[in-house]
Amino acid sequence: MMGLAGSAMALNASLAPASAQTPTHPSSNQHSGQTGDHVSLMANMVMGDVDNKRNNFDPLALLTDFDYGTVTTLPDGRTLREYTLIAGDQLIEIAPGVMFPAWSYNGRVPGPTLRCTEGDRLRITFINGSSHPHSVHFHGIHPANMDGLEAIPSGETFIYEFDAEPFGLHLYHCHTVPLRRHIHKGLYGVFIVDPPQPRPDAHELVMVMNAFDTNFDGANEFYAVNTVAFHYAKHPIPLKLNELVRIYLVNITEFDLINSFHLHANMFHVFRTGTQLQPHEFTDTIMLAQGERHILEFRYKFPGQFMFHAHVSEFAELGWMSLFNVTETGATLPTMPTFTEQADPFGVCTLITGEL
Amino acid sequence: MSALSDPSGVPQRPWWRRSLMLSALLPLLLLGVLLAIIVTTQTGLGDRTAPPIEELTINRITLPVANQLVVNVTNGGPDPVTVAQVQVDDAYWMFEITPNKTIPRLGSATITLPYPWVQDEPHLVTIITTNGVTFAHQLAVATRTPSITIETVGRYALLGIYVGFIPVSLGLLWFPVLRRLGRSGMQVILSLTIGLLVFLLVDTLAEAMDVIADTAPIFGGSSLVLMVTLISCGFLMTLGRNRTQIPPSRLQLAYRIALGIGLHNLGEGLAIGAAFASGSAALGTFLVIGFTLHNITEGIGIAAPLTRERPSMAHFVGLAALAGLPAVLGVWIGGFIYNTVLTALFLALGAGAIAQVIYEVGYLLYRQSNDDRTPLFSKAVFGGFVAGVGIMYATALLVTA
Numbered sequence: 056m057m058g059l060a061g062s063a064m065a066l067n068a069s070l071a072p073a074s075a076q077t078p079t080h081p082s083s084n085q086h087s088g089q090t091g092d093h094v095s096l097m098a099n100m101v102m103g104d105v106d107n108k109r110n111n112f113d114p115l116a117l118l119t120d121f122d123y124g125t126v127t128t129l130p131d132g133r134t135l136r137e138y139t140l141i142a143g144d145q146l147i148e149i150a151p152g153v154m155f156p157a158w159s160y161n162g163r164v165p166g167p168t169l170r171c172t173e174g175d176r177l178r179i180t181f182i183n184g185s186s187h188p189h190s191v192h193f194h195g196i197h198p199a200n201m202d203g204l205e206a207i208p209s210g211e212t213f214i215y216e217f218d219a220e221p222f223g224l225h226l227y228h229c230h231t232v233p234l235r236r237h238i239h240k241g242l243y244g245v246f247i248v249d250p251p252q253p254r255p256d257a258h259e260l261v262m263v264m265n266a267f268d269t270n271f272d273g274a275n276e277f278y279a280v281n282t283v284a285f286h287y288a289k290h291p292i293p294l295k296l297n298e299l300v301r302i303y304l305v306n307i308t309e310f311d312l313i314n315s316f317h318l319h320a321n322m323f324h325v326f327r328t329g330t331q332l333q334p335h336e337f338t339d340t341i342m343l344a345q346g347e348r349h350i351l352e353f354r355y356k357f358p359g360q361f362m363f364h365a366h367v368s369e370f371a372e373l374g375w376m377s378l379f380n381v382t383e384t385g386a387t388l389p390t391m392p393t394f395t396e397q398a399d400p401f402g403v404c405t406l407i408t409g410e411l
Numbered sequence: 412m413s414a415l416s417d418p419s420g421v422p423q424r425p426w427w428r429r430s431l432m433l434s435a436l437l438p439l440l441l442l443g444v445l446l447a448i449i450v451t452t453q454t455g456l457g458d459r460t461a462p463p464i465e466e467l468t469i470n471r472i473t474l475p476v477a478n479q480l481v482v483n484v485t486n487g488g489p490d491p492v493t494v495a496q497v498q499v500d501d502a503y504w505m506f507e508i509t510p511n512k513t514i515p516r517l518g519s520a521t522i523t524l525p526y527p528w529v530q531d532e533p534h535l536v537t538i539i540t541t542n543g544v545t546f547a548h549q550l551a552v553a554t555r556t557p558s559i560t561i562e563t564v565g566r567y568a569l570l571g572i573y574v575g576f577i578p579v580s581l582g583l584l585w586f587p588v589l590r591r592l593g594r595s596g597m598q599v600i601l602s603l604t605i606g607l608l609v610f611l612l613v614d615t616l617a618e619a620m621d622v623i624a625d626t627a628p629i630f631g632g633s634s635l636v637l638m639v640t641l642i643s644c645g646f647l648m649t650l651g652r653n654r655t656q657i658p659p660s661r662l663q664l665a666y667r668i669a670l671g672i673g674l675h676n677l678g679e680g681l682a683i684g685a686a687f688a689s690g691s692a693a694l695g696t697f698l699v700i701g702f703t704l705h706n707i708t709e710g711i712g713i714a715a716p717l718t719r720e721r722p723s724m725a726h727f728v729g730l731a732a733l734a735g736l737p738a739v740l741g742v743w744i745g746g747f748i749y750n751t752v753l754t755a756l757f758l759a760l761g762a763g764a765i766a767q768v769i770y771e772v773g774y775l776l777y778r779q780s781n782d783d784r785t786p787l788f789s790k791a792v793f794g795g796f797v798a799g800v801g802i803m804y805a806t807a808l809l810v811t812a
Contacts, residue, residue: 095525100505102505153542154543155543269539269545285503372501373501
């Protein structure tokens, strides 16, 4: 039995306009069988909360988790960054109580955010610990044999090595066929190549717009940023007043051609694909096709709770609905445990046999 | 048992008896041993690796008040099902579920959502289980579900009287006309009765199949409907024939036809009540007129076997009540406690009763043609049959909303 007065209902008090607030709680009206005068804004919500421990990742921690790799200097003076990506089979809770048989990189969906600077030498060791063949295909400029089209069989290893170019916001994903299923089940992550001259200091957040087709009928049941539907609506992202915020926004949604991002009560600068340092646009809504990604920059002038969500209303109501909580001081976000610290990275994983 | 007794001597009888009991129990004992082996060794087929098979049926969506949706679900699958989330019109919505979000096999649950449903518009409810499996049900037209008040009970009763009792009574008023028909005219009327009963049989069975298709498969689906129809028919055949082999009297036959038609009208009432309650029968008056015209022929069917009798007025009232009033009961059940399995069962019972009276009327027709030494399959008889089916078909067009 679940109570209607979940954590999301608490948000109602701060979100609903004063005129909409009534002395009696709308949901308790429903419960007693009386006619409700209105339905809470946050009634469009999933019930309960996900178990971050079981999932092995906290969506709040994913926002600011960057993997810079193991850094060494090459004889020619260039920086070498070495990363490890391990593919695995994992059941993840993509919405409260809903388990999805995912394929993941490093036990999380999206995979780790690989970050480097333009001109670095990158060496990515890919270990396929999944029951199916997989690969890693990076966006960016690199030789054909490093393009990740060749499927690496279960239990085998492959090392991708190339130079980081051009600077911008890229992504990586599995390119094994059937492609749609390999991507949609969770094999993707963000790949950030910083410009040689760093961008201005900012509060940087990684947001991967993704979706899940839980009944495998070719249409998504849940939409989100960073996997868990409605997570940032239930747990608003803290922001500091007037602080520059930079969002690395990537769209990896399958089945739907486009996704979008809309910011409430504000406007943002758009750096398309992050490949230029001059903004292309100043807007509050931007559309991204499958695989498109942009860097967004903005500051909040007023404190309070502000929504951001897909302006595709259907996606918003199916989980891609989030909140910023802007305060004078902001707050620190939880951090991810580093991958190597985990004794058993797939301790919570269940090897799924069969067709899934 | 005597055939199985040992012929050699009486002293061994107790042993034989025990032995007989033993041989009767042996298969059951072995079955017990087999079950014990299966339970302890897990059949040796290996562990079940496939995800559980989930089968959830949304029985009914009701709208008791504004801003509230109530969804009734049944788990008809082999495994328990846990409801994880609920969507209304492709939007996740807060909900309460009682008694538990995990619904055991054959169990039911009620989900209540604070949803601002819109009058006269369709709404789609989708349930997502823990395994991400979805079960959807469309509410065709949103309208407030009537609650049980003196006013609605009265209004529904009136509806039942309009579609059941009144048309049957009107049909019975043709009795004096039927009496004046000659013997060949009588043949036509009996065959016309068979025609309309055949139509009702097909119609009732089809309706039962339609209704049962929306229920949890575990209840048996179409085979349940067919079995109940056969049993109902068989039971009515044996009724009244226990002591003698003679067929029922003509008055008894009229009552049987009335019972069969009554059960059919009960089913019709269920459908009408459910349609009104769920708002899908928006045609109201037109639908009522249609049913009245459609059912008027039923009165002729009931009166047909009585043309050589002089039944009292009380019998006519009784026949009209038996055939017509179940419609009132049907509208009440359909409108207030709509239950798809129950509806299908009532319809199947009705189909069985109708099949039985088709046999009886057919037998009456056969005897009459034997007495008259006229061919059973005359053009007049066939014409009457076609007319019976035709009239029912034509008037049924009025009620297909």
